[in-house]
Amino acid sequence: MKMLLPLVIGVLFASGTYLILQKNMLKLVLGIGLISHAANLILISSGWIGPGQVPILGRDETKPFVDPIPQALVLTAIVIGFAAMAFMLVLALRVYKDLKTANIEEIRGQRG
């Protein structure tokens, strides 16, 4: 069970990297999305202390609590990531409309 989270993070990072290396622009966007989820999971896992309980006062204070700060952080990160992802999708659509292609290799008007 303890290995599950690192495994999920690893799989997300790997598949995100694979998608980023593809030629299709939409896959690039999706790959970046997957990687950002992996990073969020890393952040969550940094406050993970085994089977802790919900960090709310008034519970059994002899048992360990889960660190609440990473959860607050990850909320911020998710919101920011969501906004950036939305903007990127719109931009990708615009690139597709302007250049009539979704192939990254054909998007190279500027060289040198």
Add this chain to the structure above:
Amino acid sequence: MSHLLILPILIPLGTAILLLLLRFVPVARGILVAISALAIIGVNISLLSKIQGQGIQIYRIGGWAPPFGIVMVGDLLSGIMLVLGSIIAICALFYSFGYLKNDDQHAIFQPLFFFLWTGTNGAFLTGDIFNLFVMFEIMLMSIYSLLTLLGEKKQIEAGIKLISMGLLSSTLFLAAVGGVYAFAGTLNMADLALKIKPNVDHPLVSAAAMLFLGVFGLKAAIMPLHFWLPDVHSSAPTPISAMLSGILIKVGIYAIIRVFCLIFVDLQGTFQVFILTLACITMFVGAMGALAQTDLKRLLAYSSVSQIGYVLMGVGFFTVAGMGAAIFYTISHGIIKASLFLAAGILKKMKGTAEMSEHGNMINISPLFTLFFLISVAGLGGIPPSSGFFMKFQLIKAGLDGGFYVPVAVALVVSLFTLFYLVKAWQKVCLLDQKEAPKMLPTFNLLAPVGILAILCLALGFAAEPIITLTNAASQQLFSPELYIQAVMGSM
């Protein structure tokens, strides 16, 4: 605790929100922009003098004591960067009134610009690593939109490159923050420094340091990660190009300095050779790229890559003199490069392109432009009495004193190339004949910021001593991190 420290973030943020509300009232917007821009620069200058007089300033947001709350910390380096940022931003803002075509564009440009300003000021002031991430995101989000604002094909294309780069780097930043937090259990930079100092051999520490170097290196466009910069800086609307090259890549350098002079102090020796190697390659590759360009804005963008290598070299010496020289270099290069980009924007405005072969004979069309452009070229080329001479002189002297002969040799050779490609560009644009007359002449709105920045470059050269004293004091402060830690943690 003084509330002055939060104003450089609050004023632009409030202004940006008000500007959004005043979308349809151009006159009110103009007045608001002028007032708050002047207010920000006033606050920043008084903040710098206060830091000079009274030492490091602390502001605890919401009154929460560190390490639990977020603190804003103003030391000399932050103060210097804030003032530099506001000088460039004011010039870019003034320039935008002559550069953008219609009021619709102004209505979107101005609030976004102030959001960008919020982000840069916040990044310079924050003392919390996660808050730094948030400030970076504010900055990047505004840049994404400002870059694609005019909707030209080139800009959209550069936009998709910038946003993929930006999102990936924020992801890595998050991973690095997660790693540090898992290890130290704190996000406050001063507290992190305390927690990491006794455990510097832990593998997670050097992994996090490497990740931070990668993330900030991506933002500062250091060699293997510089690929996005030429497209983005050259195709952005010109006031934004000036901001990007003048201050935004410096935010990356600032963050590298902050992380390696505060949190990972004991890793300086481990990373030194690596950083110096990257710096040398960055200098060289940027200059080679610039040599091959025919478009002036693209040339300047490559030159930014090359110059960032110089700054990184100064940082990489990890000596008081080297760091002082790097900070002076940052100031001087920021001003000169902003001036050069704004000058290139005038050319672009005149003929719709910054291709150098399309331009010429500027010495007869606009002698003033030729003069300002020449001052800036001399500045970046390192010819006295401009500040460019002192920035290179300080850096090379620091390198020789520290015994770093190879980087110094590379820097000297590259500075020859720098002078060569800049003078070539100046000669092509200003002296050579060109039959086709331009559609318009440079207006006051466009020329004034270029002139102000060029004169500042000269003034920095003539008054180099007080500035160098200031940057050396800033560097001294950076190399006594206990001062910073004392100021943050001791105020509990």
